[in-house]
Amino acid sequence: MTQAAASEKQATSGDHGGELLIWLNGKLVPKSEASINVYDHGLLYGDGCFEGIRLYNGRIFKCASHIDRLFKSAERIRLDIKKTPAEVDALMRETIEANGLTDGYIRLVVTRGVGTLGLHPFRCPEPGIFCIADKIQLYPTEMYDEGMPVVVAKRPRIPVACLDPRIKSLNYLNNILAKVEAIDAGVLEAIMLNTDGYVGECTGDNIFVVKDGAISTPPPEAGILEGVTRQFVMDLCAELGVPLKERLFRIDEVFEADELFLTGTAAEIIAVCKVDDSTIGQGSEGPITRKLRERFRDIVSANAPED
Ligand code: PMP
Helix, strand or coil, X not given: CCHHHHHHHHHHCCCCCXXXXXXXXXXEEEHHHCCCCCCEHHHHHCCEEEEEEEEECCEECCHHHHHHHHHHHHHHCCCCCCCCHHHHHHHHHHHHHHCCCCCEEEEEEEECCECCCCCCHHHCCCCEEEEEEECCCCCCCCHHHHCEEEEECCCCCCCCCCCCCXXXXXXXXXXXXXXXXXHHCCCCCEEEECCCCEEEXXXXXXEEEEECCEEXXXXXXXXXXXXXXXXXXXXXXXXXXXXXXXXXXXXXXXHCCCEEEEEECCCEEEEEEEECCEECCCCCXXXXXXXXXXXXXXXXXXXXXXX
16 A cells, blocks of 8 residues: 555544444445445446535434435435435444444445446436445644635536536536645645636535624525535524624635635534635634634534434
8 A cells, every 4th residue: 555545544544443334235244345336327427416424422413404415415316215314314323333433424325226328317226325434534633723725726616507516416526626626736625616706615615704703605506515514503603693694705705804714524614724825814713713613513522413
């Protein structure tokens, strides 16, 4: 294994002693045996949907919201999961238990299933379902205090009329190519604009700007995934009395922000210290971001809400 591969493995995978067990189409199978049929349309066409979910202290954070979004994504691509939300909930818990996890990250995936070589989605009689419960650390720990640098991607987000971004689909190439722009620039995340030039979101995170004590985040019409963490942070703002508005804004407001932060299941809440060559605010985590991150940490470590 190369050094880069070893450090990637360490960053994304916990030490489970034995081999990780994956829930795959009704069975728990060792990771090395958990493979997908090459005729699965999830693989051939990115035809499917997924969720990334956190487990904190034995509780599945916002479990119901994730299951609800998975079913909505599936409905929007006319994919019949052929399970009830309660059955999906149960298979996730079975996977967590089989791996003895109390804290970690769950990847729940539904593919169109095995079909023919043509695109025809309805020639795939059974959906494929798998669930991975593992560890994750998306960004280095020190970036949470110091903030992370990002860039503005040149590539816009796919317009809503072409692909509804509320669908958390298996087709992430638009985001991956923007992520490549970030990596080429030496950073880990990129801000994506929509084709009208408004700020949308990042490649795997939602975005919030803070100006004069008030927060703004792009509305769904900007062409974003409606993040579960985004909604939780909006609820936190209401609880803490921090004014927050969903509204369209352009990139100049990002450069002029007092604070800027991103949210996502894997990222949680992380400050941005720099966009392209411009320092944001003080160049480290600002007071409002810190307050939200501390409140978030207190809630999830004490008793993470599952609804
Ligand atoms: N936007 C995109 C494109 C994402 O992939 C994600 C999830 N990684 C998010 C936003 C954040 O959503 P959530 O808080 O539900 O993880």
